[in-house]
Amino acid sequence: MPNGSLSIRPMELSDFAVRISYFHDADDEYLARLGVDRALLPDPVEWRARFAANLALPSEQRSEYGVVWELDGMLVRFSTADQIQFGAEAHMHLHIVDPERRAAGLGARFVAQTAVHDCDALRLARLYCEPNAFNLAPNRALQRAGFRHVRSRRCRPSPMNTHQTTTIWLYEPGAAAVATAG
Numbered sequence: 064m065p066n067g068s069l070s071i072r073p074m075e076l077s078d079f080a081v082r083i084s085y086f087h088d089a090d091d092e093y094l095a096r097l098g099v100d101r102a103l104l105p106d107p108v109e110w111r112a113r114f115a116a117n118l119a120l121p122s123e124q125r126s127e128y129g130v131v132w133e134l135d136g137m138l139v140r141f142s143t144a145d146q147i148q149f150g151a152e153a154h155m156h157l158h159i160v161d162p163e164r165r166a167a168g169l170g171a172r173f174v175a176q177t178a179v180h181d182c183d184a185l186r187l188a189r190l191y192c193e194p195n196a197f198n199l200a201p202n203r204a205l206q207r208a209g210f211r212h213v214r215s216r217r218c219r220p221s222p223m224n225t226h227q228t229t230t231i232w233l234y235e236p237g238a239a240a241v242a243t244a245g
């Protein structure tokens with residue numbers, strides 16, 4: 064478990080460069096592991112403008128909700144929720160920015176606390192996460208965080224994704240204790 068002061072807050076426009084760089088500067092092997100097609104990545108300028116427009120909307124009307132995690136003041140992780148039906152359900156995506164911080168015990172804790180945060184902010188009864196079935200780290204982290212396995216399927220989980228086999232995980236607040244300790 065990492066030492067240091069860990070905090071979560073909503074993603075702001077000033078954080079967005081990290082998200083653009085995370086995808087646009089990634090190598091092909093990494094994008095393939097995420098099931099992301101570089102050719103489908105949004106143009107950075109257009110993507111940022113879309114994020115700004117969404118951020119200006121009331122919470123109930125947003126199509127996307129992002130959070131960032133800071134460790135000792137440095138942005139180490141971000142997560143976005145989309146396909147939002149405010150008061151009902153959404154889909155979560157999770158990313159640790161610095162490769163050296165992955166597989167260090169951060170993931171399950173981040174996942175669990177982000178699930179609690181998203182469900183609270185968006186008043187959710189169901190929060191889904193649907194990683195590539197062959198990408199072991201998120202599948203393990205979701206299970207460890209208390210998400211329930213639903214099923215696998217072939218689909219394109221988001222517009223930047225290729226067709227792939229995914230695993231659907233579900234968190235329902237109140238249905239089970241999520242692993243937020245630590």
Ligand SMILES: CC(C)(COP(=O)(O)OP(=O)(O)OC[C@H]1O[C@@H](n2cnc3c(N)ncnc32)[C@H](O)[C@@H]1OP(=O)(O)O)[C@@H](O)C(=O)NCCC(=O)NCCS
Pocket residue numbers: 097155156157158159160164165166167168169170171172193194195198199200201203204207
């Ligand atoms: C997914 C992610 C957030 C998980 O966080 P993490 O800090 O790496 O995960 P943890 O160190 O807490 O490990 C969680 C579990 O995954 C396993 N794991 C971590 N990295 C792994 C890897 N590269 N290969 C296989 N298993 C791995 C750990 O052994 C642990 O398993 P356990 O519960 O059986 O002990 C992080 O790896 C990440 O950002 N990956 C790149 C982005 C990504 O794949 N996002 C998913 C898109 S939905």
